[in-house]
Amino acid sequence: MSEVVSFTPAPVQVTESAVAKVKSLLEEEGNFDLKLRVFVTGGGCSGFSYGFTFDELVAEDDAVTEVEGIQVVVDAMSYPYLVGANIDYEQGLSGSRFVVQNPNATSTCGCGSSFSI
Secondary structure, rough: OOOOOOOOOEEEOHHHHHHHHHHHHHHEEEOOOEEEEEEEEEEEOOEEEEEEEEEEOOOOEEEEEEEOOEEEEEEEOOOOHHOOOOEEEEEEEOOEEEEEEEEOOOOEOOOEEOOOO
């Protein structure tokens, strides 16, 4: 009898820059139990928007990626839209922000935080 092995890919990859920023924010907050939650909501100029928040809780159906001591959490509804995405943190003349490079997006808008599939 063969054993069925299922594999759930990590929802996101996280760059060193994003890890460093999350660690810095956790230090500022003084709460290292917080996790970076990345999610997708309806809206934005291309149909969907990315969201970021810190959360202490992890739901049973959340996907968790752990990188260098930080945890990035993706909820079950957002998972199909974000699987394979890369989370980065950019600083530039127009400000600083977390950025999602998403291979699932068929188009994005100029602001970089809205996409369509």
